[in-house]
Amino acid sequence: MINLAAVNNAGSNNISLQPTLLRFIVKNNTPIDYFQLDTAIIGMDKFEVETLNIALNAGEQINAAQHFQTIDHQRTETIVFNLPVGVGKTTTGYQLAKKYQQDGYYVIICSANTALAQKDHQELSKHFSTQELSSFSHIQANDSTDLFHHQLATAGVKAPVQIMTINCLLQNPGEDIYEQAFHHSSYLDNLLQTITNTNKKVVFFFDEIHESVIHFKNELLPYLMKWRHVTHKCYIASATHSPASIPVIRYIAYLTNKRIKIYDSPRIKANTQASLHLHISTEQYNSKRLFPLNRIATLIQSYNSRKINILVGHKALAKALTNERNQQNRLIGKILGLQPNICIDETANIFNEQEHNIGTNFKSGINIEDRRSVLIIVLPIVSANKNDHYGIFNDGAAAIIQAIARIRKGGEIHIFMYAPETIIALATQLESLDDKLYEGKAGVSPMKFNEAYAKVKALYENEAARLDPQITFLNELAHDTPALKYHYPTFQEYLLDKSQGILMENYESLGKGLSAFVLWASINNQFTNATLRTIELISKNFQHVELQPDNIYQTLFHLLTDEQRVDLAQQPFKTAFENVITYIQKSKRIIARERNEIEEAIYTNRFFYEGKSINISALRKIAPFNLAIITIIYYLKQGEHKEISKEEYLNTCIANIDHASGEDPELTTAYSRFREMKELFLVHFEQNMVTNRSNEKIIHQGYYTNLPDSFILEAIEVINLLKRTDAYLNCPYSFFQDKKQQLNAENIAEAKRIIATEFERNFTSIKRISENKRTHNGEVKKYYLITIPIVKDYQLPNTIFL
Structure with a gap:
């Protein structure tokens, strides 16, 4: 037999995928949605909260x-x-940092990660002298000498402006070696002591907080709280807050008396818009299967005089x-x-606008100011049925918004x-x-x-109640052993630890699968700095197959090799039925290429029935x-060439019960019982036939009223069982399908x-003649004349449908 997998996958790596431009209409009247921080929610437990609205004009x-x-x-x-x-949130933060430093405060810039810390150091070096600025993020494992750390601990802590990662502040070693984590702790203790001894206060800046919420683990909060007696102010900034931001804001606010x-x-939409282009692939891609991304090569060639930046979800893809x-x-x-400048954690390179860049570490925190820049974003494939990973896009919709926002003054964005x-x-x-985008797809409700x-x-409360x-x-067990007392996570802990994962797993509007949100947001004009210009579908060649009720057999037959x-x-039969469906979805054709080269191509068949596009699942109905x-x-x-009738199908199934494959015992049982129903009916039919004076076979019009009720009840049960178990019966034939005759x-x-x-x-071959209804036993015109023998017990030769 043919290997089905081989047939379906033949040539998949050799056939070039065809980009096809699709039609769309941008909805310009959809308000741009974002997560608003609810004053009442954040203000619970006697937090003093005030919200002020700023009306910014486009481009302001x-x-x-x-x-x-x-x-x-x-x-x-x-x-x-x-x-x-x-x-200008980050720039404003730098300006405020300068102000507070000049006013005599210590300033601690808490960056979300090492790459952003390096970027912050690069920018702040333009505003502060070497003596004024200390960046603990510069310590690498190969610098970890006692002398180096001693010098840093004595000199670095005197700098009024400190740059470090949030992990460093929280003394979370992350992937650092233990020794380096120890030096972090030593430096922070020294810094805190220096600030205390000099009677100074600290102003903290937490930019891009959406990147950092995962770091505020419950066990690390004491390391944050030890700064409370020297903290004057905290600044927290993000364009994409989320429910997980709420506990982080409240935790940080403990440093400022809960104010x-x-x-x-x-x-609102900015004055200058980048052109957004969606490239939607029907073929899966990853670090080991790159060919569905070949369109990027064409883009690079077409933008040969412009800076090109390629942001990918996983470092494995960047390396490939x-x-x-x-x-x-x-x-x-x-x-x-x-x-290109390869920006992944292993190279420790940071984004450089003067170069071409490729990597994972510039999803947020960087600005692309060149009006002719090109940003190519390759989203990871995340399927509901597979254990795929979101990579750098693990914030879902927020991560998409942040990535697209990197281009600030126009340009081209390709996703x-x-x-x-x-x-x-x-x-x-x-x-x-x-329709190529939504054909055969399920719909989900939008969610703000x-x-x-x-x-x-609601999920937390339900789970806690359960x-x-x-x-x-x-x-109760812990009464005798207090050390074993169980602590169920608070809602704040739940928000911090689980909310992002829960939302990503369940709601497309918040980023589940990534692609659904990108498509919806693009059509509904949700990106402040970019507007959708083109959508193209990247797929294997499509072959249109036109079906009409009178040509289906011939058309489908010719699709088979x-x-x-x-x-x-x-x-x-059952296996063949399923395989025909599989085979006709793709067609193998031989094409002549240039220089007389011959290539076997796979075409995906797109079906049209009576002029309307229809997918295979609908065709099967x-x-x-x-x-x-x-x-x-x-x-x-x-x-x-024979069109099988319903009578032929049913009688052949009944006749072949004893020869069934046994693969579907429920179906075999259904037909065995159906055969019993048939035989009982024929006995009843024959018993109700009589011979009149002219030696003619006749039967009363109401012969069926004498059928036992028990027979009817069982027949209903068997018929329903048969309709449920025989997938090939209901669609081609009408078997008790009339809604008026349920x-x-x-x-x-x-x-x-x-x-x-x-x-x-x-189940009979009789011909009832009613034009001249017969009289019998004194009843006039109550009988049918039967001219053909009753039994129609036959089967299609050499055919087994079960």
């Missing part, structure tokens, strides 16, 4: 003197910026795309030809992504999307960012389609009529 940059006049710089409090991307002031601004051993690959060769498995707001998207908090809270008896039991036909002829499949299999096995055990009289009519049609 924030200015400390103009927009933040309400900040009392003498007051101890936490300031939270919930402001759009690209309005919080939030600056919020609605999201820059593997010099495979530079003969056209895509890899084009990327290597750029001599490569896998075709979404579901469509957000499908019913309202149909007019805006090409601020609905996420309530979703997580486990409450067990928690109570554990705590000679090899497939031979294979189907040797397979059991159409009677002529299923009948054509059965007819094809019969021809391949018997060599006869079998109902509560209406035995009607059920008797329906069943008798169907059994008589399928």
